[in-house]
Amino acid sequence: MARFQIKFFEPEAVVFDTASGDTHFLAPFTVVLFRMIQDNPGMTADEMYASLASRLSLGISPEFTHQTDEALASLRQIGLLETP
Amino acid sequence: MKLLQLSPADLRHQLAGTGVWLRTGPFSLRVRSRIPHVAEGLADLYGQFEVRNSRQAFADFHVELNPPPLRRWFRPQVNFSFDGTLPFKPLPLDQAYPMLEWGLNWCVSMHAHHYLVIHAAVVEKNGLAAILPAPPGSGKSTLTAGLVLSGWRLLSDELTLIDRKTGLLHALPRPVSLKNQSIDVIRQFSPEAFINRVSHDTAKGSVAHMRPPRDSVLRQHEPARPGWVIFPKWEAGADTMLTPRSKAQTFMFLAQNAFNYSHLGADGFRVGAALIDQTHCYDFRYSELNEAVAAFDRLAEHRIS
Numbered sequence: 549m550a551r552f553q554i555k556f557f558e559p560e561a562v563v564f565d566t567a568s569g570d571t572h573f574l575a576p577f578t579v580v581l582f583r584m585i586q587d588n589p590g591m592t593a594d595e596m597y598a599s600l601a602s603r604l605s606l607g608i609s610p611e612f613t614h615q616t617d618e619a620l621a622s623l624r625q626i627g628l629l630e631t632p
Numbered sequence: 633m634k635l636l637q638l639s640p641a642d643l644r645h646q647l648a649g650t651g652v653w654l655r656t657g658p659f660s661l662r663v664r665s666r667i668p669h670v671a672e673g674l675a676d677l678y679g680q681f682e683v684r685n686s687r688q689a690f691a692d693f694h695v696e697l698n699p700p701p702l703r704r705w706f707r708p709q710v711n712f713s714f715d716g717t718l719p720f721k722p723l724p725l726d727q728a729y730p731m732l733e734w735g736l737n738w739c740v741s742m743h744a745h746h747y748l749v750i751h752a753a754v755v756e757k758n759g760l761a762a763i764l765p766a767p768p769g770s771g772k773s774t775l776t777a778g779l780v781l782s783g784w785r786l787l788s789d790e791l792t793l794i795d796r797k798t799g800l801l802h803a804l805p806r807p808v809s810l811k812n813q814s815i816d817v818i819r820q821f822s823p824e825a826f827i828n829r830v831s832h833d834t835a836k837g838s839v840a841h842m843r844p845p846r847d848s849v850l851r852q853h854e855p856a857r858p859g860w861v862i863f864p865k866w867e868a869g870a871d872t873m874l875t876p877r878s879k880a881q882t883f884m885f886l887a888q889n890a891f892n893y894s895h896l897g898a899d900g901f902r903v904g905a906a907l908i909d910q911t912h913c914y915d916f917r918y919s920e921l922n923e924a925v926a927a928f929d930r931l932a933e934h935r936i937s
Binding site: 549553555557560561562564566569571573574 | 878879880881883884887893894897898901902905908909
């Protein structure tokens, strides 16, 4: 069985970690980021900001990059991202 | 045989002796007690429930309510015993009947792992069930009582039992717990409703129980398909309002308010996600019980039209 079970309730999602037994909530922004990373593994940070901003029709501002970094950190904390 | 067919003397005699065997929804229990309030509560509220010979019938839960040995006369107390163990501290003797109801809720929520058990009321109309989860003080039990006195079927006022194989909701139509102002609200809403004697100064304030509708008891083996998850909130002067809410956040709330979600692991996640997938999720604010019932009726009518 995969470690993570993900159920999408658009535009949000819930994730069950079979290793820890924890359940996590993914906000809409985090869901878009998570899907983008799954579809495009190996992106650099700048490529990620640009692609995400394009998908969401947003400009790349300091607030935007900060929000993206926080969403990335939350995905890492959950264990859905294993990059450093 | 129904409990109401036992004479009061027979009921007291059986309770004090080998116990009374009762079926409530998918569970059978054997209750023993020498306390008159327990006999009175069972006679008042469980008349329509099936009873059998307790010497011969298997029971899922064996419970006993009796005074501790040394506290019969000075500030008398009552103990709730489950299979010979005492899971709770004793309560004042006057609270013996509510302690039975709370203890039975505990028995189910701690042991019925073939269900995902959520702390929420469930009512059904036209084949679809509304799950009503809410924190204490939200008006959940008042709304539940109002709905079942207005033609909705009571599945439970406290425990939502989700069958892990079928996803259907199983009924446990025991008496509806009413607290504080809710007792008078329901008395005014439906003077015909039977509400038993009030126990004062409990941990939840003044508590009484409303007899479940006969039809709900007769249909207690009939499961229901989940249709809605609705979070009620009573607010003085609020307009009746039903607003859609996030399914993912609803899932998180239910997971946190399930008694055995963690115990079930990945299967709890699967069952909960399947439930949310097939339901509409709402927040519901109300101040007038009549209007709240009308709003639920419109919801039920809309789903079958």
